Amino acid sequence: MPSITRLIRPDIAQLEAYTPIAPLDVLAERLGLPIERLIKLDANENPYGPSPRARAALEQEAHYAIYPDPEHQRLRAALSDYTGQSVERIVCGAGADEIIDLLLRLFLAPGDAVIDCPPTFGMYAFDTGVCGGRLVEAPRHADFALDIDAIERAAAETNAKVLFLTSPNNPTGNLTTRAEVERLLDLPLLVVVDEAYIEFTPGGGHGDLAFSSLVGQYENLAVLRTFSKWAGLAGLRVGYGLVPEAIAEHLWKIKQPYNVNLAAQVAAIASLDDRAYLEANVICLTSERERLLAALRELPFLHVYPSQANFLLCRVVAGDALALKQTLERQGILVRYYRKPLLRDCIRISVGTPEQNDTLLDALRSWEATKR
Numbered sequence: 136m137p138s139i140t141r142l143i144r145p146d147i148a149q150l151e152a153y154t155p156i157a158p159l160d161v162l163a164e165r166l167g168l169p170i171e172r173l174i175k176l177d178a179n180e181n182p183y184g185p186s187p188r189a190r191a192a193l194e195q196e197a198h199y200a201i202y203p204d205p206e207h208q209r210l211r212a213a214l215s216d217y218t219g220q221s222v223e224r225i226v227c228g229a230g231a232d233e234i235i236d237l238l239l240r241l242f243l244a245p246g247d248a249v250i251d252c253p254p255t256f257g258m259y260a261f262d263t264g265v266c267g268g269r270l271v272e273a274p275r276h277a278d279f280a281l282d283i284d285a286i287e288r289a290a291a292e293t294n295a296k297v298l299f300l301t302s303p304n305n306p307t308g309n310l311t312t313r314a315e316v317e318r319l320l321d322l323p324l325l326v327v328v329d330e331a332y333i334e335f336t337p338g339g340g341h342g343d344l345a346f347s348s349l350v351g352q353y354e355n356l357a358v359l360r361t362f363s364k365w366a367g368l369a370g371l372r373v374g375y376g377l378v379p380e381a382i383a384e385h386l387w388k389i390k391q392p393y394n395v396n397l398a399a400q401v402a403a404i405a406s407l408d409d410r411a412y413l414e415a416n417v418i419c420l421t422s423e424r425e426r427l428l429a430a431l432r433e434l435p436f437l438h439v440y441p442s443q444a445n446f447l448l449c450r451v452v453a454g455d456a457l458a459l460k461q462t463l464e465r466q467g468i469l470v471r472y473y474r475k476p477l478l479r480d481c482i483r484i485s486v487g488t489p490e491q492n493d494t495l496l497d498a499l500r501s502w503e504a505t506k507r
């Protein structure tokens with residue numbers, strides 16, 4: 136009998152597998168270290184975790200045996216208050232990741248183009264592949280600013296349907312400006328602005344740097360948000376899209392009915408009710424980011440890029456970036472290493488607690504000392 140795999144969609148069969156980040160227990164075992172020794176600075180998670188009200192709400196919830204609200208009504212009402220957008224423009228997902236997938240499934244027919252601006256978040260390329268789309272790259276300039284002319288050319292040449300922008304961008308930490316977004320909104324395609332890290336910018340996602348208030352004013356603007364970063368809920372998988380009603384209507388038709396589990400909905404609602412606590416953690420992280428930036432800049436083997444998010448991108452300008460990542464890893468300090476174009480010799484460090492950052496800085500200083 137011929138192999139069953141010949142029946143698999145050929146484009147999926149050829150797709151490169153995604154390399155996910157290993158969970159803590161697996162990493163601890165691999166490194167031969169107790170979990171408590173690990174300092175996880177490789178996935179931009181929040182070291183302070185969920186808010187006390189979220190933890191209490193999870194404990195008190197009595198209906199885990201019942202399917203969750205498929206329309207996320209209480210969560211969307213709370214998000215409407217948080218974002219200033221109407222509930223009709225809010226669609227929740229199992230992380231912002233699910234909204235990326237849903238939007239692409241909604242817009243792409245096989246072979247349709249999506250414009251990606253690398254270096255950036257990998258899921259845009261991944262989901263474009265899964266949805267049978269064609270990725271068209273408009274790489275950023277050397278300072279990681281968008282190449283607006285290249286994006287406009289790509290749009291004209293490929294009839295692309297979707298463009299992904301990210302503000303602040305992961306892993307480069309820089310913002311997309313209002314002038315850039317407004318110019319790109321003139322293109323005949325869906326502009327998705329991913330604001331996963333917007334709470335770490337001045338204004339906390341409520342000021343001029345956020346594009347959420349423009350949703351609805353433009354028929355082709357969607358904004359993505361998540362509870363994974365500022366609210367410390369990455370493990371529960373909950374995010375949302377702000378989209379015009381005309382798009383929301385169709386997203387509702389294609390999403391899995393129970394896409395956001397009950398625990399995630401409960402914790403997200405309680406987090407929005409514990410904003411002062413979470414915002415205080417965000418302030419700790421942004422002030423730590425600045426302290427870490429200054430301390431890292433003292434190290435001659437690193438070039439550190441400024442960042443508006445909860446991580447710092449560093450280029451290893453003297454020495455081997457992979458060897459550095461591995462040396463840190465042996466000590467239980469996990470950072471993200473890149474080998475892609477424009478990110479050669481780069482590592483990305485998520486901002487940790489002051490103690491975690493001090494341990495990292497000590498390890499980096501010792502590494503420098505061994506190089507002398």
Ligand SMILES: Cc1ncc(COP(=O)(O)O)c(C=O)c1O
Binds near residue numbers: 179232233256304305
């Ligand atoms: C830019 C960006 N968008 C979206 C996500 C995913 O968010 P979520 O955990 O809500 O799926 C990430 C996670 O790292 C990210 O960096």
